Amino acid sequence: MIVATTENIAGYHVKETKxxxxxxxxxxxxxxGNLMASLRGIVGGEITEYTQLLxxxxxxxxxxxxxxxxxxxxxxxxxxxxxxxxxxxxxxEIVAYGTAAIIEPA
Numbered sequence: 001m002i003v004a005t006t007e008n009i010a011g012y013h014v015k016e017t018k019x020x021x022x023x024x025x026x027x028x029x030x031x032x033g034n035l036m037a038s039l040r041g042i043v044g045g046e047i048t049e050y051t052q053l054l055x056x057x058x059x060x061x062x063x064x065x066x067x068x069x070x071x072x073x074x075x076x077x078x079x080x081x082x083x084x085x086x087x088x089x090x091x092x093e094i095v096a097y098g099t100a101a102i103i104e105p106a
Contacts, residue, residue: 060094
């Protein structure tokens with residue numbers, strides 16, 4: 001599955017668009033992770049616990065989006081983007097979204 005942030009992919013043309021696809025994940029860092037992150041926040045510098053959580057969550061959101069596109073019969077996702085928001089004080093939502101399409105070599 002080709003996933004691109006662009007509207008076009010070099011060497012391919014869009015044969016058919018299938019529609020919007022999403023991959024939505026809500027995650028929460030456990031109590032121990034929040035405690036460590038709070039302590040790091042006092043000292044300063046990168047809060048690696050949250051960086052790792054966000055990286056894993058983004059990957060999971062993309063995987064879900066790809067699964068949804070495959071279910072629709074697509075072989076590519078165009079104009080892929082991420083959106084994020086905070087739910088409460090302990091949870092983060094990451095959404096990967098784009099346009100499912102069938103592409104073929106030009």
